[in-house]
Amino acid sequence: MKSSFKYFVLLLCLNFIEGSFRCDYQYSSKAQAWFKLVPVPANWFDARLRCSQEGAVLASPITPQILAGMRNIMNRSNAEYEVFTGTHATISQGDYYTIEGTSLSNIQVPWAKNEPDNKDNVESCITLNGNGELADRSCEVTLPYICYRPESSHVAVSECGTVDPEYQLDKRTNKCYKLHTVPRNFSRAFLACSAEGGHLAIINSDVEATVLRELFAKYPDAKFFGNFRKDYAFLGFYDWGEKWDFRTVHGETLMEAGYVKFSSGEPNDWTPGENCGGMFRTGLLIDVWCNKPAGFICEKSPGFSLACQAVP
Numbered sequence: 001m002k003s004s005f006k007y008f009v010l011l012l013c014l015n016f017i018e019g020s021f022r023c024d025y026q027y028s029s030k031a032q033a034w035f036k037l038v039p040v041p042a043n044w045f046d047a048r049l050r051c052s053q054e055g056a057v058l059a060s061p062i063t064p065q066i067l068a069g070m071r072n073i074m075n076r077s078n079a080e081y082e083v084f085t086g087t088h089a090t091i092s093q094g095d096y097y098t099i100e101g102t103s104l105s106n107i108q109v110p111w112a113k114n115e116p117d118n119k120d121n122v123e124s125c126i127t128l129n130g131n132g133e134l135a136d137r138s139c140e141v142t143l144p145y146i147c148y149r150p151e152s153s154h155v156a157v158s159e160c161g162t163v164d165p166e167y168q169l170d171k172r173t174n175k176c177y178k179l180h181t182v183p184r185n186f187s188r189a190f191l192a193c194s195a196e197g198g199h200l201a202i203i204n205s206d207v208e209a210t211v212l213r214e215l216f217a218k219y220p221d222a223k224f225f226g227n228f229r230k231d232y233a234f235l236g237f238y239d240w241g242e243k244w245d246f247r248t249v250h251g252e253t254l255m256e257a258g259y260v261k262f263s264s265g266e267p268n269d270w271t272p273g274e275n276c277g278g279m280f281r282t283g284l285l286i287d288v289w290c291n292k293p294a295g296f297i298c299e300k301s302p303g304f305s306l307a308c309q310a311v312p
């Protein structure tokens with residue numbers, strides 16, 4: 001009895017000290033941080049963006065502990081890996097800093113053989129190999145990468161199963177929604193929802209249209225910054241490259257999804273190229289330009305938890 005009580009207190013303390021983060025990340029108690037290796041290669045810019053959308057940063061071996069954490073996760077997957085770090089000189093050539101702003105000169109990691117060489121004067125991004133050595137590479141090549149999130153104090157897990165408090169459960173549909181006020185084009189909006197563990201919202205009923213209309217109403221134009229249209233937001237449907245054949249991002253026709261109420265005169269493919277889907281503030285659908293940034297709504301199921309406790 002006594003020892004189980006101790007165990008209980010220990011668990012409580014650990015939860016408090018170590019906190020929680022996404023379950024697709026692994027916790028390293030030595031580095032006191034969460035790591036995720038992304039094996040699908042991306043260029044440096046996309047790697048940075050994806051980590052940031054996931055609530056993390058592109059990892060740099062700032063301390064011996066973080067270096068060990070990065071090598072550990074690399075060697076467990078593929079010892080041959082060379083990954084992008086967050087250390088770059090993309091703002092001013094030759095001025096290398098990590099995403100967090102640490103200068104490369106403060107990073108105590110050796111260079112690989114014959115590196116750095118700034119080959120053809122186009123190498124402004126720093127990689128790390130499985131032996132723990134750095135190299136400079138073009139930011140445009142594609143490589144795997146590691147996202148990293150330093151431990152912070154206890155983060156509350158919402159009823160949506162996320163550490164992101166902006167996701168709110170609506171009991172009418174039993175789904176969680178988040179409206180993004182920072183405008184993105186359709187592709188980047190898709191990425192943002194996906195990185196948060198959800199998808200661009202799909203309206204499956206009149207009730208859900210009402211839910212989204214009410215959510216949108218909580219964000220008047222003044223809550224959006226920038227010069228773009230604020231009377232509609234992207235939703236999860238587009239024409240998949242086949243004009244007029246609108247389907248959801250899950251491949252269903254709008255009829256199959258359960259809601260086909262377009263605003264009067266829409267879809268109209270006005271000035272051809274309106275291949276993506278959105279919703280006016282009225283809750284009625286429109287076709288819009290995929291490349292014009294707009295606000296957007298993400299949806300996710302509360303069913304499984306995206307938040308894990310750190311296990312030391």
Ligand SMILES: [Ca+2]
Nearest residue numbers: 117118136137
């Ligand atoms: Ca090089």
Ligand SMILES: [Ca+2]
Nearest residue numbers: 202203204208
């Ligand atoms: Ca839905």
Ligand SMILES: [Ca+2]
Nearest residue numbers: 268269274287
């Ligand atoms: Ca239109």
